[in-house]
Amino acid sequence: MTARGRISAFQFFCTVFVCRIIALFTFIITDKNAFPPGDRSVIFLPFLLTGLLAFLPAALVTGKKEDRTIFTLTDRLHPAISRGTGLLYAAGAIWSAGVSLVRFDLFMSTVMFSGAKLWGFILFLIAAAVLIALRGPETIARMSVPILALLAASLLYVSVTTGKEFDAANLEPPLRNGILQLVKNGYSAVARTSEMAALLVMAPRINGGVKKGIFFWLLTFGVTVSAVYTLISGVTGAYGERQMFQLYALTVLSKLGVIERLDALICAIWVLCSLTRLAVYILTAGMFLNGGFHVSENAKLYIGICIPIAAVYFALSGSVTSFSKVLASGVNEYVFSGLLIAVPLAVLLAERIGRKRKEIR
Amino acid sequence: MTNEPDLYKKAEDNADALRKRFADSFDFACRLLEIGGKPAAAVYLDGMCDEMKITESVIKPLTDERNFSLFQSREQAIRHTAYKGLSISEIGSLDAAAAAVTGGNLALFLDGGKTAFSFSMQGFPKKNVSEPQAEMNERGSGESFCDNYKDNAALLRRRLKTPALAIEHTAIGRTSNTDVLICYLTDRVDAAMLNKIRRRLQKTGLDTLPGSGCLKPFLSGGAPALFSDTGFTERPDMLAAKLSEGRVGIITDGSPFALIVPYLFIDYFHSLDDYMSSPVYALFIRALRLICFLVSAALPGMFVATCNFHPEVLPPNIMLDIAAAETKTPFSLMFEALAIHLIYEIVREASLRMPVAVGSAVSIVGALVVGDAAVTAGLIAAPMLMVVALTAISSAVVSKLHESVALIRFCMIILGGLTGFFGIFAAAGLILADLCGAGAFGVPFSAPFSPWIGKEQSDAVWRGSWTKLARRRQSVKELIRR
Numbered sequence: 001m002t003a004r005g006r007i008s009a010f011q012f013f014c015t016v017f018v019c020r021i022i023a024l025f026t027f028i029i030t031d032k033n034a035f036p037p038g039d040r041s042v043i044f045l046p047f048l049l050t051g052l053l054a055f056l057p058a059a060l061v062t063g064k065k066e067d068r069t070i071f072t073l074t075d076r077l078h079p080a081i082s083r084g085t086g087l088l089y090a091a092g093a094i095w096s097a098g099v100s101l102v103r104f105d106l107f108m109s110t111v112m113f114s115g116a117k118l119w120g121f122i123l124f125l126i127a128a129a130v131l132i133a134l135r136g137p138e139t140i141a142r143m144s145v146p147i148l149a150l151l152a153a154s155l156l157y158v159s160v161t162t163g164k165e166f167d168a169a170n171l172e173p174p175l176r177n178g179i180l181q182l183v184k185n186g187y188s189a190v191a192r193t194s195e196m197a198a199l200l201v202m203a204p205r206i207n208g209g210v211k212k213g214i215f216f217w218l219l220t221f222g223v224t225v226s227a228v229y230t231l232i233s234g235v236t237g238a239y240g241e242r243q244m245f246q247l248y249a250l251t252v253l254s255k256l257g258v259i260e261r262l263d264a265l266i267c268a269i270w271v272l273c274s275l276t277r278l279a280v281y282i283l284t285a286g287m288f289l290n291g292g293f294h295v296s297e298n299a300k301l302y303i304g305i306c307i308p309i310a311a312v313y314f315a316l317s318g319s320v321t322s323f324s325k326v327l328a329s330g331v332n333e334y335v336f337s338g339l340l341i342a343v344p345l346a347v348l349l350a351e352r353i354g355r356k357r358k359e360i361r
Numbered sequence: 362m363t364n365e366p367d368l369y370k371k372a373e374d375n376a377d378a379l380r381k382r383f384a385d386s387f388d389f390a391c392r393l394l395e396i397g398g399k400p401a402a403a404v405y406l407d408g409m410c411d412e413m414k415i416t417e418s419v420i421k422p423l424t425d426e427r428n429f430s431l432f433q434s435r436e437q438a439i440r441h442t443a444y445k446g447l448s449i450s451e452i453g454s455l456d457a458a459a460a461a462v463t464g465g466n467l468a469l470f471l472d473g474g475k476t477a478f479s480f481s482m483q484g485f486p487k488k489n490v491s492e493p494q495a496e497m498n499e500r501g502s503g504e505s506f507c508d509n510y511k512d513n514a515a516l517l518r519r520r521l522k523t524p525a526l527a528i529e530h531t532a533i534g535r536t537s538n539t540d541v542l543i544c545y546l547t548d549r550v551d552a553a554m555l556n557k558i559r560r561r562l563q564k565t566g567l568d569t570l571p572g573s574g575c576l577k578p579f580l581s582g583g584a585p586a587l588f589s590d591t592g593f594t595e596r597p598d599m600l601a602a603k604l605s606e607g608r609v610g611i612i613t614d615g616s617p618f619a620l621i622v623p624y625l626f627i628d629y630f631h632s633l634d635d636y637m638s639s640p641v642y643a644l645f646i647r648a649l650r651l652i653c654f655l656v657s658a659a660l661p662g663m664f665v666a667t668c669n670f671h672p673e674v675l676p677p678n679i680m681l682d683i684a685a686a687e688t689k690t691p692f693s694l695m696f697e698a699l700a701i702h703l704i705y706e707i708v709r710e711a712s713l714r715m716p717v718a719v720g721s722a723v724s725i726v727g728a729l730v731v732g733d734a735a736v737t738a739g740l741i742a743a744p745m746l747m748v749v750a751l752t753a754i755s756s757a758v759v760s761k762l763h764e765s766v767a768l769i770r771f772c773m774i775i776l777g778g779l780t781g782f783f784g785i786f787a788a789a790g791l792i793l794a795d796l797c798g799a800g801a802f803g804v805p806f807s808a809p810f811s812p813w814i815g816k817e818q819s820d821a822v823w824r825g826s827w828t829k830l831a832r833r834r835q836s837v838k839e840l841i842r843r
Contacts, residue, residue, distance in 0.1 A: 008812065108783070113670075121780055121787075128787055132794040139798035145811040146793065264671040268782035275790040 009208030011141035012199075013217040018144045019195045019280050021151065022273035024225060025247050026103040027192075028324060035185045037241060038172035040229035044222030046186020051218040054190050054336075055199075057344035059211050062203035066210045070200040070344065071291035073351040081350075085343065086292015089197060090285040092339045094305060096194045097281035098312025099332065101125070104274045105317050111248055112267060122313060125271075129278035130302045133286065137205060140279050147272045154266045155228070161254035162235045170237035171230065189225065190218075191336040195277065198284040200344065201291055244320075282306065367454040368477060372470035375455065375477065376402035379468070382459055396423045397435040400472045404458070409465040411484025418447055419467060419480055435471055439478055448481035460538065483511075488617075490516065493595050495618075495760070501633040505595045510540050510614035513597070517544060517610070520601035525549075531562060533576070533613075537569035540614040541576075544600070549607040551838050554802040558609050558622060573613040573620050580611075580622050581801050587765050587792060590801040592624030599633055607836040623804040623837060626796055627821050629761050630654070635824055643824035650758055651822070657756035658766050661698050662773025662785050664748045668694050670781030686742040695778025697741055701749050702774065704731050706767060803841045814840065 035043065061070050070089075074082040104125075105118050132140060175182060196214075203210055232246045235253065243249040251263040285305045286297045295301055316323050369375045376391045383389045388407040393400065403419065422428055423439070432438040439449070452458050453476050458468040465483035490512065493505035506513045514528050529543040541562065545555060558580065565579045577591045594600050595617050600610045603621045611620040621628075630650040635643040668687065672680045690697060708727035715723055735741040756766050769792060776784030799806035809817035819825035820835060 011812070112783070113781075121783065124780075124784070125787055128791050131791060135794055135798035139794050142797035142805065142807055142811040143790070143793045145813065146797075147790075261673045264674060264782050268786040271783050271786040272790045272793070275787060279794075 006205050006207055007137055007141035007202075009206050009210055009213040011145060012202070012206050012210075013213045014148045015141050015144040015276065015280060016193070016195055016198075016217060017221055018147050018151065018273050019277040020193050020221060021224070022270055022277055023100065023103070023192045024228070025270055025273075026107040026245065028103065028106065028244055028320065028327065029246065036172070036174075036176045036181075037229075037233045038174040038176050039182050039185055040233065041171065041226055042174045042182070043186060043189060043229065044219070044226040046183045047189050047222035047225065048215075048218045050183060050187040051190045051193075051222070052215065054187070054341060055196060055214050055218075057348065058196065058199050058340050059214060060348055061200055061344045062210055066206065067204045069202075069204060069291060070347060073347050074292075077347075077350055077354055081347075083292045085347070086288045086290075088343065089200070089288040089339060090292075090305070092194065092197060092335050093281045093285035093288065094308045095312060095335060096332075097278055097285070097309045098316065099327075100274065100277050100281070101309070101313045102316045102323055104270075105313070106320055106323060107245055107248070107267075110320065111245055112264070119314070119317075122317075123310065125275060125278060126306050126310060129275055129282055130299070130306055132275065132279040133282040133302055134299055137202060137283060140276060140283060144276055147269075147276060150269055151273065154269050157256070157262070158251050158254045158266065159231055161256050162231070162250055165253065166231065166234040167237065168234060170234050172233070188333060191333040194332070194336050194339065195280050195284070197339045198280060198287075201284060201287045278309075282309070368458075368470070368475070370473055372400050372402040372472045372474075375458070375470040376404050378455055379404050379459060379462065382455070383462075392420070394420065394424055396471060397426070397429045397438070399435070402470045403467055404462055404470070405467040405482060406462055406465070409463075409485045410467055410482040414482055414484060415467055415480075419469070419482070423469075436474060436476070439469075450479045451476045452479050453477075463538065464540070487512070496594060496596050496599070496632075498596070498632065499634050500637040502596065502598045504597060506597060506600075506612070506617045506619055508615050508617055510542055510612050513612045513617075513619065514542055514544070516597040517600060517604075517612075520597055521546070521604065526604070529559075531559075533562060533565055533567060534570040535566075535568050537567075539570040541570070542610075542612040544604060544610040544612060544619075546604050546607070549605065549834075549836055549838070550609060551607060551802075551841055554623075554804075554837075554841065555609060557802055558611075562611075570613060570615075573611065573616040573618050576611060576613065576620060580620065581799075586799045587768070587795045588626060588629075588762070588799060588806065590622075590624055590799050590804075590806045592621040592628055592761075593618045594621060595619070596633065602633070607838050623801045623806075625804070625808055625840075626806050627810070629759060630822075636827075640824050640826050644822065647822050647824070653755035653758035654762060654766065657752050657759065658769045659773050659785065659789075660752050660755070661702060661748055661770060662775075662777035663782070664745070664777075665694050665698050665774055666777035666781045666785055669778060683742075683744045686744050689739050690742050691740070693778070694745070695774060697745050698748075698774045698778070699771065701731065701735075701741055701745060702752075702770060705749060705753055804837055805840065808840045 061073065062068055063072075070085060071082050074085050101122055105122055108118055108121075109116050132143070199206075199210065199214075228247060232240050232250050236243070236246070236249055240246050240249050248263065248267065251266045252261060254262060254266075256262075282302055282305050286301050289295055289301065289305075290297050316326060369378065373393065376393075380389055380391065383406075386406075388409070390405050390407045392403045394403060395401065401423070403415070405415065429435060429438045450461075452461055452468065458470075458477055458479070461479040462468050465481075465485055467480040467482045469478040469480065471477070487509045488507045490504050490507050492503050496505075504516060506516060517528070518526065523546070525547045527545055527547050531541050531543065532538045533541050543555075543558065543562070561579050562576065565576065567575065570576070573593065577589055580591045581589060592603075594603070600619050600621065604610055608624075609622050611622070613620075630647050632646075635647060638646070667674050668680075668683060672684075675683075687694060692700070704727070708723060708731070711723045712727075731741075732746065736743050736746060752770065756763055759766065769788075772788055773785055776788050780787075797805070797807045797811055800808075805812060808814055809821050816833075816839060817835070819829060819833070824830075
């Protein structure tokens, strides 16, 4: 059992899983970011390898006993660096939350309610996420576990009901574009996991092996992605390749007994994932601001965080084409690389140099 | 009152001072006596004490001079011999005397005495132990708690014959001074949790305590939640079972419902009958209750959402039948669902508050008007009526959750009608957060599922066999965050 305000490593990685999988489901496939179908079946390998490297700086920041936040190190350097770091990470979380909302909006307004204006629903989601974030990391971590169970059940349902349509002839051999492209694709899949930045501020609140957890999370998630894509390719074949949201295309085909189509119900479960993801971003943005500026994490702060999230959403949610252009510019990869690799490495390096200098004196 | 001494020298002065405090209430009774050759005054509230008992056990023996010959003082005689079988305590002030008298005791003042005496003479009218009204059971005990806290304590003691059962007394309410008992098993309760409960009860700041339910928010603490993490029961056997798990029971005078802290979400789906039947049947019935909870909370909303936004979920022939029925009604599906559920809540509330003799008439009118006439007149479609009926029956299965479920249901209808399944699931996310975020005294309300506690799964949805349950001691201590 965990003390108040603390969560277990299992709960933390369940939360990240739930947050990350909705990015997979609502991922908009364009010409620029599409993986070759054959590579998707083995994506878990580069995902694991690049993921281990990408999360290494964050793991190092948490320290040997995993009792440090990034602010433990920046406070040793200079308070201004702490403030800058807090602001940078909060901005990153706000951007990612906004992008996540746009993805969900585009998914809903494209395939579920074609052409509908969903800003009202999105604002409702933001309000709900604030309420959840206010209840703290413990609540989010606990609610992620049943959501993950529900999600797993829905994926199992889709697999079982569409499995009979699986045709191995639809699958393509991997490495068509070479191994380098596969590694690049693996990294870009890792780069959609910006919520892992929460580790930099939450590590001391997590009970259990965080570093071991990262490995198992990468493995589990990578295998899940590969399995889901293999199923999509095997069942939908060339039809699936032309779909913007491929998993949704698969859920439409699922049918069991008198139940005609459960795609709406399955996609409704994704709302839970979106809500969790949004709550995690709001919470971590609050925690980063608290770490940098020592402001208290209260309703006012969270509402304040929601305003720029809503602004990002309204700015980007115009059309699929313009949003795809933004994504194609690689902004998310830059945000991820900056927040989870460059800044933690720079902070680690600066802290070490500072420590050495003190020792020499 | 501030200038008053603790006790006056003269017994009659003490009686007069008390009379003033009770503002010459009609039921204030004072009998002036002569005990051991000196004046004395017996004060009590008529109706709160047993007059016959006062005469036979106090007045007669006290006024018999022979009882005093063996002792040096009147006080000694009263303390040691004369009134065996009576609960006697000494009181040293008029405040204590007033409190004793309001509790149904007789206060005896002696001329020149340094202390007065309080005799337990309670003889007020009270409800007898009867069958449980809100927690029916097939094979459990037929006794339920009554309004008197002492009787309730005795009912509990009869089921837990161990000195480890501690029953602490406290009084809550600045004006009402309501007797409240805190019950627990000393060898199983978590000391820190118990101290928190004591502190929270002391800090209530209530003026009067109309019923045990008023204590709930003080015990839960934190933000108001949809589900209460403080349970209640009117069954002494249920309370005894919960105390044996290390929980704390709170019995309030004047209320037949004892509070249980902490209470978990899964406890709402447990019944004593589960432990009398086979584990497989217990699993089935508990799963059924969980399904009924989901049906009663979400079915109307899901129905409205399906018809409005996701007709592809149902087979076309069923959907066409529903559509055919709905086209005959003048209202939108969401309005229809809201209206009919509102009518159902009105009928339910009326049948709860009305005299029993009129209650059946309300049910008949409700059934005829809502069930038959409305459909015949084409105001409400038959499929919707079926949904409401199923919802109502399902909510009766988990009646302890009625308050929360009724609110959730209305929200689900509105969200289902406006945004389809997506709104319903967004609301479900909020409800889930509420469930997972609650937890009084460090015990997560959603345990043992989230956080998952393997050891506790043998009595969650699945109920292990008695041979297995007998080997382990279930305790909420296991669930408290360290």
